[in-house]
Amino acid sequence: MDIVFIGFGEAAYHLCAGLRTTGDLQIGAFDANVSPALQQRADQQHVTLFDSLENACRDARFVVCLTSASSALGIARKVLPLLVAGQTYVDMNSAAPTVKQAIDQLPRPAGVGFCDSAVMGTVPGNNHRVPMLLAGSGAAAFAEAFTPRGMQLTVLEAEAGAASAIKMLKSVVMKGLPQLLLEAFQAGEKFGVLDTLVASLGDSLNGKTVEQLANTFTARTLIHAKRRSAEMDDAVTTLEAAGVDATMTRATQGQLDKLAATDWASLLGPDGSDMDFRTAIAHLTAHV
Template identity: 35%
Template sequence: MKLEHIGLIGYGEVGKIFCAGLLKQLGVTGVGAWDLKFAQAETQATERAHAAQAGIDARSCMQALCEDSELILSAVTASATLAVAQEAAAFLRPGTIFLDLNSASPGTKQQAATLIEAAGGHYVEAGVMTSVPPYGIRVPMLLGGVRATALARALTGWGMDAKVVSDRIGVASAIKMCRSVMIKGLEALVIESYSTARAYGVEDHVLPTLQETFPGIDWSAEGAYFFSRVAQHGQRRAEEMRESAHTVREAGFQPFMAAAIAEKQQWVADEAKAGVLAGVPKGAPWQAYADALLAARKP
């Protein structure tokens, strides 16, 4: 499988990490990227400068990216998954591999696959199974699709952790989405429980009981991590949880929990956007986040 020219759609946190990592791989002669931020007046100078410094070719449009790529990775927000696949399908070269990294439901991935395959491309879905930053391009991924096995061989040759779970589209995303209900749900529960405990002044009683019941988890440290990740990426997490709710609905159930988790993640994202958490320093304990949220509740 010849993969010399790689294109990234979405130059956000994940896109930047993958661009930098893939550029270093043997046989890769160039990595390009396209993001709407490259064309927006308020962001284009900063984002294009970042890409240039990293050795990434910031493309002028989706068409320019697709016409020069043998492998395209889509790393956008969950809500944009289908729209990006539809736009890319109009410009793909026949035989292009389209690797969809986005956190979307099986149904959404299947619709995206139909668009890419109809355009002559080869769609492979990826379920990214944990947070990307600690791992970089070696983050554990589950692949699905007819071309998943061939692509996995190429990716593992670059040192990536890519495992094939099915030749059918939807299996990898179902695994990812079901896991997200648990992980993002735990984040939402911790934020709601800890903040409420802080409001009543009972956190020193609540956390020890959690520690006793689940001794393998450092509940204070995990609390700080959960608060910080949701404060930073709550919008993205809320969109992912809406896709998780679609996944539950596609299975024939009402997504009571997934929908509620999405609402909680969105609430934290909105609070962060409003500046409520702006004074919380990096590496702060969970109490600092809870105090900031509580202060905003006071009349």
């Protein structure tokens, strides 16, 4: 087998559907819960379903786990002892980097690689071309085998856990930012100023890149934390007056209060407001 999936759910099915278009490929799968619908999907993509982990892993060049974050470590404990030199275990679950690091630290036979894979988009619609970040000892081998088949794989020169760290930290922003917008937009609707609020935000952001925004906000947030915390007090009052849950804004105020306990203006120096975000973050991590 060229590749075997542990777990044959939606993501694995769509990856197989894409890979099937790239030429001859031996694909297998093992799933603990084989239903008639799952069997039909496997048949559609000419995927061999195995009746045990042992049989599934025996001759697979790459064994890919696509089950869940909660089961990832437990499955790795079962699979890794079954592998032999030349095989690579790939964990594609959306899990914390600590989980991927724990998998990498499990005992495994010499010559068995491990690849931490972070799927950075939706698989349905993209199929095998969904962007992925790879890290760990088995990353290069996986990329070498499947990049020629159209998979969008970026190998990080880093240990296992790095790929998943990027995915999780991106989620902090991409999942957190909409919550802030929802909080502000609800109040904007209540006050009858939603469209003007959106336009004003657009003027402030003004097409800036993430790096430009980081350079604008990072050092200034540290230096002016006390004043901004006071402003958040009024922001909370505004939200609550509109009957909006101010959880995110209260959390922002709490973080600003913590930052205000340090004299950042002195630490960052007279030109601190113009400090690039990387230097400012280095100062922050050194003092927190």
